[in-house]
């Protein structure tokens with residue numbers, strides 16, 4: 001399975017411009033790399049323009065669903081839609097919408113851990129469910145940015161059979177050392193591929209770290225993007241390597257279920 005992370009800049013609070021840009025990048029990725037699966041960054045539609053989310057968020061994710069599903073079907077590519085600001089009822093969620101290569105909606109995951117350091121919880125409501133989906137017959141999971149600091153939460157989809165973990169993010173540069181270490185740790189402890197797609201550029205509050213990463217189930221970095229440039233980061237994954245690593249080091253089986 002060939003995956004492509006679309007590392008881009010995001011215009012603060014300008015969904016129209018961001019839609020134009022992301023569509024261009026998805027088409028470019030397919031034309032040049034023919035990936036099976038594409039992943040986008042966190043909140044690529046609005047950025048962290050939290051105080052305007054009541055106006056600029058996507059009602060029921062209708063626009064994201066329509067556009068991502070159409071592109072997935074037309075280009076015959078699975079799209080893990082990063083996340084968008086989705087308004088449902090009176091609440092806004094930070095939500096990953098995923099589509100298979102027929103354009104079918106295969107997964108919805110709303111970020112469970114909201115980053116209080118960035119006031120996210122004042123404007124966004126948390127999701128309460130794990131984000132499992134199946135791409136090209138491989139059981140997979142999605143979590144979003146700050147979620148990677150919570151290994152207990154990430155373990156859940158792996159106990160349900162996940163072999164790939166997709167992580168869209170808007171991770172700031174001042175904690176770049178954590179980004180790398182946490183992602184490698186999540187790959188090693190779950191013996192899983194981790195495909196993490198960050199943004200570049202700045203908003204009024206932060207500069208973002210780029211460095212999208214694709215990590216194999218042994219914890220080796222197989223591809224890494226730059227800190228400052230837009231980039232389509234591509235790698236070939238072999239889901240059978242997950243089984244090989246799990247057989248070699250049977251740590252998941254050796255958990256003390258009687259203790260925790």
Ligand SMILES: O=C(O)CCC(=O)C(=O)O
Pocket residue numbers: 115144145146147149169170171172175178
């Ligand atoms: O945990 C961090 O340091 C960054 C998380 C973050 O930026 C986010 O969840 O959007």
